[in-house]
Amino acid sequence: EAGVTQFPSHSVIEKGQTVTLRCDPISGHDNLYWYRRVMGKEIKFLLHFVKESKQDESGMPNNRFLAERTGGTYSTLKVQPAELEDSGVYFCASSYGTGLSTDTQYFGPGTRLTVL
């Protein structure tokens, strides 16, 4: 069974440009999560999808970030325009259950975003 995949693995962009990160969850997982790790800091929750619906986007830093999950399969996270402080590693995770705290979240390898 394929795990959670993320693309690209690494992206380097200039401040002000747009970047789109993609996450493909494990097949059959209705729950999809985005997390971010800024250098030197903890991994922090960004948002949670249940199928195609945003269940919780309380961790999104500002309106420059837009997440979508069309059709309830893969998800994209767009940053527009990117700022220096957006640099970090963006992780995607998915889980099979109903979005409970006891569901195991399976993580992808992350996308390392560098904004110059």
Next chain:
Amino acid sequence: AQSVTQPDIHITVSEGASLELRCNYSYGATPYLFWYVQSPGQGLQLLLKYFSGDTLVQGIKGFEAEFKRSQSSFNLRKPSVHWSDAAEYFCAVVPGSGGSNYKLTFGKGTLLTVNP
């Protein structure tokens, strides 16, 4: 707000030596507790988790962790480290009240180096 502290940013051990990685949490009630590991180029992999019951939990790859309520700790241990254990280790919690509170709160991680 809940928080997780991993006091050791970087630990170096010799292959075959024992290992203990520390994790303390701050939360009003007993949370659910997790240890994840990230090897280079890989996603975060769940090592073990604690919800309730026996306070000594066994995980994959020969790891175990002990929950100590009085110390608000959930330390990870391995009796004999292998070179392949070199990775970054993350302690994480979610509120233990159950329900749909799935947002993992992570510590900053501990990077483990294993010397031959």
